[in-house]
Amino acid sequence: MISRVLSAELAEHAGQRVTIAGWVHRRRLLKSVSFLVVRDRSGLAQAVTAGDLPAEESVVQVTGRVTVNPQAPGGAELTEPEIELLSRPVEPPPFDLFRPVVAATLPTVLDHAPAALRHPALRAPLEISAASVAGFRAALDRLGFTEVHTPKIVASATESGANVFGIDYFGRPAYLAQSPQFYKQAMAGVFERVYEVGPVFRAEPHDTVRHLAQYTSLDAELGFVRDHRDVMAVLREAVAGMLESVRERAAPAVALLGAELPGVPEEIPAIHFTEAQRMTGEDEPDLSPAQERWLSEWALKEHGSEFLFVTGYPMAKRPFYTHPDPGRPGYSNGFDLLFRGLELVTGGQRLHRHQDYLDALAARGESAEPYEGYLRTFAYGMPPHGGFAIGLERWTARLTGAANIRQVTAFPRDLHRLTP
Amino acid sequence: MISRVLSAELAEHAGQRVTIAGWVHRRRLLKSVSFLVVRDRSGLAQAVTAGDLPAEESVVQVTGRVTVNPQAPGGAELTEPEIELLSRPVEPPPFDLFRPVVAATLPTVLDHAPAALRHPALRAPLEISAASVAGFRAALDRLGFTEVHTPKIVASATESGANVFGIDYFGRPAYLAQSPQFYKQAMAGVFERVYEVGPVFRAEPHDTVRHLAQYTSLDAELGFVRDHRDVMAVLREAVAGMLESVRERAAPAVALLGAELPGVPEEIPAIHFTEAQRMTGEDEPDLSPAQERWLSEWALKEHGSEFLFVTGYPMAKRPFYTHPDPGRPGYSNGFDLLFRGLELVTGGQRLHRHQDYLDALAARGESAEPYEGYLRTFAYGMPPHGGFAIGLERWTARLTGAANIRQVTAFPRDLHRLTP
Incomplete structure (x- = not known):
């Protein structure tokens, strides 16, 4: 199995260098720093980086140091991350999956269920x-x-x-x-x-x-x-x-x-x-x-x-x-x-x-x-x-x-x- | 629920008067005594009586005294039983269900699955x-x-x-x-x-x-x-x-x-x-x-x-x-x-x-x-x-x-x- 920790367990590994894996749930590009939010079966985890970020729904493996941050999902985030792209989407999802409210009609949701x-x-x-x-x-x-x-x-x-x-x-x-x-x-x-x-x-x-x-x-x-x-x-x-x-x-x-x-x-x-x-x-x-x-x-x-x-x-x-x-x-x-x-x-x-x-x-x-x-x-x-x-x-x-x-x-x- | 004990638990009730319920698995009519073997989801239990017995696959409720008998299934049997008939079959099973070996061809078994x-x-x-x-x-x-x-x-x-x-x-x-x-x-x-x-x-x-x-x-x-x-x-x-x-x-x-x-x-x-x-x-x-x-x-x-x-x-x-x-x-x-x-x-x-x-x-x-x-x-x-x-x-x-x-x-x- 790809050796990784689940995002829900991230805070337990504070100070260690670990790998998480999942889908790019959200990218937030600010002036001097970028946030990459990764979604796996247990929830969300955040990595902080300065570099380019893969598109939403890309599948990634991210290795970094677990740093406590009360503002991050789960109370910890990955710093100094190395991002490996496992696969990239060829089309964007039918609506933004990262927004808390589903901004799509039911037929759109059902047509694009996967x-x-x-x-x-x-x-x-x-x-x-x-x-x-x-x-x-x-x-x-x-x-x-x-x-x-x-x-x-x-x-x-x-x-x-x-x-x-x-x-x-x-x-x-x-x-x-x-x-x-x-x-x-x-x-x-x-x-x-x-x-x-x-x-x-x-x-x-x-x-x-x-x-x-x-x-x-x-x-x-x-x-x-x-x-x-x-x-x-x-x-x-x-x-x-x-x-x-x-x-x-x-x-x-x-x-x-x-x-x-x-x-x-x-x-x-x-x-x-x-x-x-x-x-x-x-x-x-x-x-x-x-x-x-x-x-x-x-x-x-x-x-x-x-x-x-x-x-x-x-x-x-x-x-x-x-x-x-x-x-x-x-x-x-x-x-x-x-x-x-x-x-x-x-x-x-x-x-x-x-x-x-x-x-x-x-x-x-x-x-x-x-x-x-x-x-x-x-x-x-x-x-x-x-x-x-x-x-x-x-x-x-x-x-x-x-x-x-x-x-x-x-x-x-x-x-x-x-x-x- | 019909108040009863399961046949597998019968021996635990030695000396008590209890009720079991299930199907008549087998009748054995000897000269002076008859054995009624009842099948329920947990196994078999035996009642000893002198009276007439309902046909195989009749559904019965049997109340009697639990008497230790190492020769009975589970090591105990019901004596002085009262037998209540809950429902009677209108035809015999396609083969004897009480014989250890199934004496029927596969098509017969499948045709009469219930x-x-x-x-x-x-x-x-x-x-x-x-x-x-x-x-x-x-x-x-x-x-x-x-x-x-x-x-x-x-x-x-x-x-x-x-x-x-x-x-x-x-x-x-x-x-x-x-x-x-x-x-x-x-x-x-x-x-x-x-x-x-x-x-x-x-x-x-x-x-x-x-x-x-x-x-x-x-x-x-x-x-x-x-x-x-x-x-x-x-x-x-x-x-x-x-x-x-x-x-x-x-x-x-x-x-x-x-x-x-x-x-x-x-x-x-x-x-x-x-x-x-x-x-x-x-x-x-x-x-x-x-x-x-x-x-x-x-x-x-x-x-x-x-x-x-x-x-x-x-x-x-x-x-x-x-x-x-x-x-x-x-x-x-x-x-x-x-x-x-x-x-x-x-x-x-x-x-x-x-x-x-x-x-x-x-x-x-x-x-x-x-x-x-x-x-x-x-x-x-x-x-x-x-x-x-x-x-x-x-x-x-x-x-x-x-x-x-x-x-x-x-x-x-x-x-x-x-x-x-």
């Missing part, structure tokens, strides 16, 4: 995202979950016939999986508790700030639950683990963005769908965005919680595999988790008896035949189980206050965008 | 696989890597024009990514060190024991390397971390399969491609399977290592983004890692200067135009970098001695198989 994401404020959400996923896994590992990897190419649509991408599979029609739903249920029959972090695909015909054609889904499924409340308890642990990991692993990114991390109550407040409707004075079979915002504000005021479970959505609005509420026909053991005014997670208890699946499909007027492979799982004996799916990009967007999900996705895919 | 994978010997490779991935991430986390998630739907083929699945992307042609190669390089320009664990897709027209249409790729890429040897050093850490995690997290699975885990030398032996050719008396531009086997045996005999790096493959056999060996024109800074007679990992140093990419494409008679988005990364200044990709299923197959990669893949996709 350069734009180097901007610390655009990189930060991806660090928070990575830390979140690590926390999700750690929390579920502690609870005895096993990680699985399931097919993304499937023979039939999983969630609904719409919004599915078709693929030519060796001359046969196939589809990109909209979720790992069926597979994670099957694997709950093997390992009891499973999770998967992976891409899911939705041919969303709508151009909104909340939808992507590919997103990263954090999926979990667990057996031997009493009902959906056991699933909610595990989800609470997963969310708390994600936030704990963000605090530990992405503190600089959180600070840079000024993101406020929510607390997670030991027990996240929950209200029934019918109660939510009563409080908001509506009677549609689903919650509107305005209702979700109102309910989130209510939970914050009433319970001091930025998270709120809404349980018992009407069966008619939930997928056929949803377990009904045994005590309230027409309502489900399904839930949504609202976070800061938006639905972040959908989950619930699933049906687990083979006959219940046949009945549920019949009740919806659907043939069981396209689901034959799926139903086979339940033919072999399945425990009461349930699960949930967290959309990673939605999570990160809410956490960082990004208005558009594309701001927290490295290379988004949508109706219009297939590159870079 | 039931078949419950067999401890078929579940075990997936536990080893999960532990391996956890170790891969932990090793790279320790080295300052950041996890990324990149698009699986791309505008053009990445690795080569062949073997790519076409997809209808909102009426436009698109493809499933054959690797995250271009994106991980771009993200090395952002985070310096990145990894991704995700699905990759190859429309493999060959029906072999080593190829899948979808597999899980463990990808890493890192900047500021001197050359490919720095990449090899990181790969060594990743492999050592994977094995350490398998030992820690999947010991019962390793024991069940009788898998022998290899040691990893501090420095994995490496020979140059030309030397490999000389020793095996061949002069083709690539290594044959027979040569790979011979070289692996040689490394074991000569260096006591089950791992062997072969470096410096001819440029003609490596992708256009491969960095040449500055001292030996025609040979590359690319490498393969052989493990037990097979190529397990491919990697190397990449080109990092924009002009070098243009020259490399021109030398191959390829137009730069389809690569415009990719080349943009290098227009902005990239450090010397390299990376590698480990095929998870191949790794697990080698580790467990599975002859066919499908034996260690939950729901394989290939030329003929699209379900379950």
Whole structure:
């Protein structure tokens, strides 16, 4: 490896002659002295020189003496530097990466992602995202979950016939999986508790700030639950683990963005769908965005919680595999988790008896035949189980206050965008 | 959650009345007494009763007194049990799941995966696989890597024009990514060190024991390397971390399969491609399977290592983004890692200067135009970098001695198989 110290460690080497390496983040040419700010994965470091300086985004290795300077980033700078140019850019970045505020429109940022994401404020959400996923896994590992990897190419649509991408599979029609739903249920029959972090695909015909054609889904499924409340308890642990990991692993990114991390109550407040409707004075079979915002504000005021479970959505609005509420026909053991005014997670208890699946499909007027492979799982004996799916990009967007999900996705895919 | 103890913890509760829950793994009906063996995620537990017993793969909850019995699995069993049936199978499993040896052909296993994978010997490779991935991430986390998630739907083929699945992307042609190669390089320009664990897709027209249409790729890429040897050093850490995690997290699975885990030398032996050719008396531009086997045996005999790096493959056999060996024109800074007679990992140093990419494409008679988005990364200044990709299923197959990669893949996709 190129022998170097990271910029964040520079001050520890005061008085020594060391090498740093990274990108030229900024050049400042004053009358008698020049400042070269180098960016590496740990942050920024400054070198003071009198000579010419390579262009921004040049890759350099700088060797110099570490001199304490409270005004320099990290409290130290390199003096008497020797600069070695490792590679030079052939075009300038699409906007100045060194300015604290991103001076570019979202399309410009997305079109030039390989350069734009180097901007610390655009990189930060991806660090928070990575830390979140690590926390999700750690929390579920502690609870005895096993990680699985399931097919993304499937023979039939999983969630609904719409919004599915078709693929030519060796001359046969196939589809990109909209979720790992069926597979994670099957694997709950093997390992009891499973999770998967992976891409899911939705041919969303709508151009909104909340939808992507590919997103990263954090999926979990667990057996031997009493009902959906056991699933909610595990989800609470997963969310708390994600936030704990963000605090530990992405503190600089959180600070840079000024993101406020929510607390997670030991027990996240929950209200029934019918109660939510009563409080908001509506009677549609689903919650509107305005209702979700109102309910989130209510939970914050009433319970001091930025998270709120809404349980018992009407069966008619939930997928056929949803377990009904045994005590309230027409309502489900399904839930949504609202976070800061938006639905972040959908989950619930699933049906687990083979006959219940046949009945549920019949009740919806659907043939069981396209689901034959799926139903086979339940033919072999399945425990009461349930699960949930967290959309990673939605999570990160809410956490960082990004208005558009594309701001927290490295290379988004949508109706219009297939590159870079 | 259903209040219960796991079967592996049963002996700790000797004398107490406890509940276990799981699947009926086996029933043994003797003259005056019956044994019910229950399988849960931790292992097996036995209950002794005089009554009728539910069919195999029924899901049950069993409450009884924990009685020490050295002959029972785990050294204790439940006596005076009350058995509650949570759900019953509607058909028997495709073969007896309780017999130590799987008495079914591979097609039967794969066709009935949701039931078949419950067999401890078929579940075990997936536990080893999960532990391996956890170790891969932990090793790279320790080295300052950041996890990324990149698009699986791309505008053009990445690795080569062949073997790519076409997809209808909102009426436009698109493809499933054959690797995250271009994106991980771009993200090395952002985070310096990145990894991704995700699905990759190859429309493999060959029906072999080593190829899948979808597999899980463990990808890493890192900047500021001197050359490919720095990449090899990181790969060594990743492999050592994977094995350490398998030992820690999947010991019962390793024991069940009788898998022998290899040691990893501090420095994995490496020979140059030309030397490999000389020793095996061949002069083709690539290594044959027979040569790979011979070289692996040689490394074991000569260096006591089950791992062997072969470096410096001819440029003609490596992708256009491969960095040449500055001292030996025609040979590359690319490498393969052989493990037990097979190529397990491919990697190397990449080109990092924009002009070098243009020259490399021109030398191959390829137009730069389809690569415009990719080349943009290098227009902005990239450090010397390299990376590698480990095929998870191949790794697990080698580790467990599975002859066919499908034996260690939950729901394989290939030329003929699209379900379950």
